[in-house]
Amino acid sequence: MNALEVKNLTKTFEVGKSLFTKGQGVKAVRGMSFDVRDGETLGIVGESGCGKSTLARMLVGLLPPSEGEIQIEGKVQDKASPREFGQMIQYVFQDPISSLNPRKTIREIMETPLKRLHGMGKAERNKRISEIFASVNLRDEFLTRYPHEFSGGQAQRIGIARALAAAARILILDEPVSALDVSVQAQVLNLLADLKKEFGLTYLFISHDLAVVEAVSDRVMVLYFGAIVEVGPADAIFKHAKHPYTKLLADSAPVVGRSLEAPKQKADELPDPLNPPKGCPFAKRCIYATDICTTTDPALTEMGDDHFAACHNPIKG
């Protein structure tokens, strides 16, 4: 069974709307369809403005989709309600400190999902919090402290613990380590891997760091300008990229032993969301673009073992 199925998910924001004028629709997410398999880690990469945060907020019910359908563990969610979503799918935020209320103790923060989502009594709550804290390697004495007393890595563990407290089986990890120092990053990534094994979790791992995504994911999905451009197995997608954008990303990442050279592209500006181009949004930057690219937006098609890309002129090999 699939943990998550998304069909034609679209989000249109109205900009420039006022009392008298009708706003213009800007599509932040342009019809995404994908599955997340039970127990897998699906990595999501893309640069700023690609729609990954909007997608994530829709998946947890914080933002109602404009079109399309979200199915969580076989159940269709027709209404964006964080309360209902929260028991099935939880969110770990990028900035661990600002995701914790500065005026509440860690115990109060941890208790909320247990009380509000599961209606647990006090004794039961305390027991559960101790269990969760033990599994994220935090000591119980932290419970009486306030968020500002913690380092970034510890605060992120608390954020993960809160997500676990809701007992959801799917976690959306939105850049969970990008605010952390590299030595702490590895601790948190390893913890996430252990928790996944222990509780049988499914992860959507959003990051801009290709190396981190490759290290933790089973499959990777590449987003560009609000749409999926490529999705495939993590060990193949960067090595044998089909879509020129994926290749551009992979070639741009700084790697020890590779000489410094900005990869070729024709232009480097993202398309204007207020005035989206006809055809493939990447065509203007793409060195492989042909005439068809400027007229028809390519659909996601299978181009290898479990490997899909949306491109008219995929890279061979």
Add this chain to the structure above:
Amino acid sequence: MIQFFKLLFRNRLAGLGAVVLSVIVLLALFTPLLPLPNPNITATGDRFLPPFSEGHLLGTDHLGRDLLSRLMWGTRLSLAVGAAAALIAAFIGSTIGIVAGFLGGRTDNVIMRLVDMLMAFPYILLALAIVAALGPGLINALFAVAAVNIPFFARNIRGVTVGLANKEFVDAARLSGMSNLQIILFEILPNVLPVIVIAMSTTVGWMILETAGLSFLGLGSQPPQADLGSMLGEARAALITSPHTSIVPGIMIFLIVMSINLLGDGVRDAIDPRLKSGALSRPLPATIVERDSTPPVPSDDLLALQDLRTEFHVGDRTYKAVGGVSLKVNKGECLGIIGESGSGKSVTALSVMGLVASPPGKIVGGAVSFQGHDLVGASYDELRELRGDRVAYIFQDPLSTLHPLYKVGDQLIEAMQAHRKMPEKEARARAVELLESVRIPNAARRVDNYPHEMSGGMRQRVSIAMALANEPDVIIADEPTTALDVTVQAQILTLLDDLRRERDLAIVFITHDFGVVAQLCDRVAVMYAGRIVEEGPTAAILDDPQHPYTKRLMACVPELGGGKRELHAIPGLPPAVDRLPQGCAFAPRCNFAQDVCKQGDIELEANGDRAVRCLFPDKVSQTEVTS
């Protein structure tokens, strides 16, 4: 709480206000117990007795009533009414503000436009209208004053709430199953409360004045009841003949309002978190230098740090941010400084030009030699001459380093004209040329853009152009690509590399990314807890790291192309630089550490063109990293 009072009384005037106000409030509270005559008993024979008359310490008024007694009872009433009005206004105003700010959108729009309408009336007119509609009387005056002050609270609190409503912890609360009402009460309100207290403490005085004003006009307290406003009103007729009847309540109003305002300002400053962090204390233009030893002789290198030590003194703590760093960089060379947050890499960079914020920063030892000249002892004028001219900086976030209200071209021109006289036209042509040199397309048009009209990558190019404006000898780049997308990062790095080769620039590049260092830097220095632990040619260090920290840091960073794998995390946390352990700072996290590592200072041992601060480099070099 103790800290709050400490902060409060550090402000002398606020302390004075607190003392005066407490005396007045205590007197008002105990008025019924004091041996005072009845304030409403008239004795027409004793009219207008001057102060210090027998039995009437402050004299009597036009009906022969004891002024002292009326003053005390009137003060009691005025204080009570003012405080009640403030509470009512704060409660209703804050409720409106929180609801509008939290719900946003149309609700917010409608509520705030209504509040704006309320504000469009002059307050005294509005109060008069309310009292006219409800009828005169102290309670109605109280309501009028409260109503007039609601918009102030509503607008203030709404502003704060809007900022909070988009915070991630509110999203987290939603996902934890809290309803809107619960979020407002348990998540938003605790964060807004300090602002409400500040707003109240600064408006109570104003409200007491307004109530007095209404009573003065005869719309507040009704005879024979005394409050400060009505006492003034009744005394008005005898202003010339018996001025003491006006002066007595007048002084009391002055004392109350003045002490409340002084105290209110003090409370605001003490609660304001920005004050605690020292953001409102303006740092000096150059870092304070208090060297405890004779500085070393300047070296011949283009730029050399010689045993540089920078500390932060906060309260009774000393943070040794930079604990003796020696580095050098020459023409056309790129030196990488790699380290985690708190390792002192940024403070090292800022110390070069005396840019560390002082107070609390202080350079306590060592030297920075630039072209054979010590900069640490240099005067502010000398430093200013060199800043941006010979040594330029590029920072992480171009959005916060470029001024949002000036066109990028004007900022470039300013950077040039700060150092040399240049006709406007020539400067502008040079600005366009600079933008072209950092490969901004359509430079002639882009020169008139504001920073917000550019993408992050373009803005960073402008920062680089600005650093190049005066053709410096050294560029210090502090994580210039960390905030950028990976495709943009590759372009910026390539640009920096080309510029260095074309212009023979020396670059000091600060980063936490080994990939970036490997591609750009000739030599690299690894910093940990304020000191260099390893230094040498980049390729040699990356091939064969000899300090355990370097080795483990490299192992815990995944590299593209490695596939799915377990990472070798470093256990524990870096030490706080105000409590550095004895001996090697990395020892508590190191699996090679022995007792000898935890005793005495460990030297940065040079070996050919490399140097390492470790007692067992060979052992480290030969062992594979395991978790």
